[in-house]
Amino acid sequence: xxxxNKLLDKLDMVVRDVKIATMYQCISIWTDxxxxxxxxxxxxEFHLSDKRIESIIRDFNSSEVE
Numbered sequence: 001x002x003x004x005n006k007l008l009d010k011l012d013m014v015v016r017d018v019k020i021a022t023m024y025q026c027i028s029i030w031t032d033x034x035x036x037x038x039x040x041x042x043x044x045e046f047h048l049s050d051k052r053i054e055s056i057i058r059d060f061n062s063s064e065v066e
Contacts, residue, residue: 020046020053021060 020042027038042053 016046017056017060020048020056024057 023042023045024038027033027041031038033041039050039053042048043050046053
């Protein structure tokens, strides 16, 4: 049962990261918010540090190029 929970936790993190990246792109398209405003919004929404939010966005942006 423990391995199932670990798998579900990992899946939850991947889904969260996709949500963050998608929300960032949507905010960029539909608002005129500055970069810092977008990061602050996502930070408050997901209760993560600004460094973690930036890392997630950077990871997803680099994976789109590949």
